Amino acid sequence: MTTPATRVAGTVPVAEAAVPDDFEGQYVRTLVDRWDELIDWDRRKASEQDFFVELLNGAEARRVLDVAAGTGYHSVALAQQGFDVTATDGSAEMIEQTRRNAERRGQSFRVLQADWRSLREHIDGRYDAIVCLGSSFPHLFQEADRRAVLSEFYEALNPGGILIVDHRNFDAIRRHRYQSTGNYYYCGTGATVTVAHVDEQLCRFQYDFPDGSTHHLEVYPILSDELSSLLIEAGFDTIQNFGDFQESFDIDEVDFVIHVARKP
Ligand code: SAM
Helix, strand or coil: CCCCCCEECCCCCCCCCCCCCCHHHHCCHHHHHHHHHHHCHHHHHHHHCCHHHHHHHHCCCCEEEECCCCCCHHHHHHHHCCCEEEEEECCHHHHHHHHHHHHHCCCCCEEEECCHHHHHHHCCCCEEEEEECCCCHHHCCCHHHHHHHHHHHHHCEEEEEEEEEEEECHHHHHCCCCECCCCCCCCCCCCEEEEEEECCCCEEEEEECCCCCEEEEEECCCCHHHHHHHHHHCCCCEEEEEECCECCCCCCCCCEEEEEEECC
């Protein structure tokens, strides 16, 4: 078995310069089927412990919208802690897996397919908190989309509500100074994750599974300050950053950056 390690393999030219905006097309059934293997729910829980629960409790949040539910890890975990959860995701394959995982774990909450760009057409009312986790936000390649989606999130929050949004540490990845520990978020020990390509516009991750199969995910390598600025421009007034769940961190050392933004 290999330990998951993300390393920069050098800048390999991308075959086509076209920017991939089709996030749904990237989450093919065969990758979705392996997502829980990539995560390893038990190891993920052990690494993040109650970080998100404490943030949500600190904000007195009760009604929580998980907009990038994926296979349902955070939705299920938060429902188990008593939050009133709604799980959404733009991928039909992913959202189906959320339903299955919730049922398997005896949890019942609203689950629906919704693209962030039209989020409020799908949801009901406002929320005390929105979580967008697992480095999902970098699926937006266009700056106009990033701004529009942050506005959607902002409008979907109650006053005083919080948005928790994270991303892999692209500051380090873009400087080719990245080595993932495999300790956070994607904690499975089966697959090897490498960075096959990175430039200022595109990062392509390569997932190699023990059976010889390979998948790629392409995302926009957003910088931490870039997202902080967009959050302020979207109207959020307090932004707090964490690195690998720690308040004090070195941007060269962490795997993930987590932004907590408050709507005034
Ligand atoms: N949060 C989950 C986790 O941590 O395991 C899944 C993370 S996965 C990297 C990114 C998720 O974001 C996918 O499930 C994908 O379908 C979703 N996503 C990407 N772009 C989206 C969009 N525009 N609207 C809704 N969901 C989107």
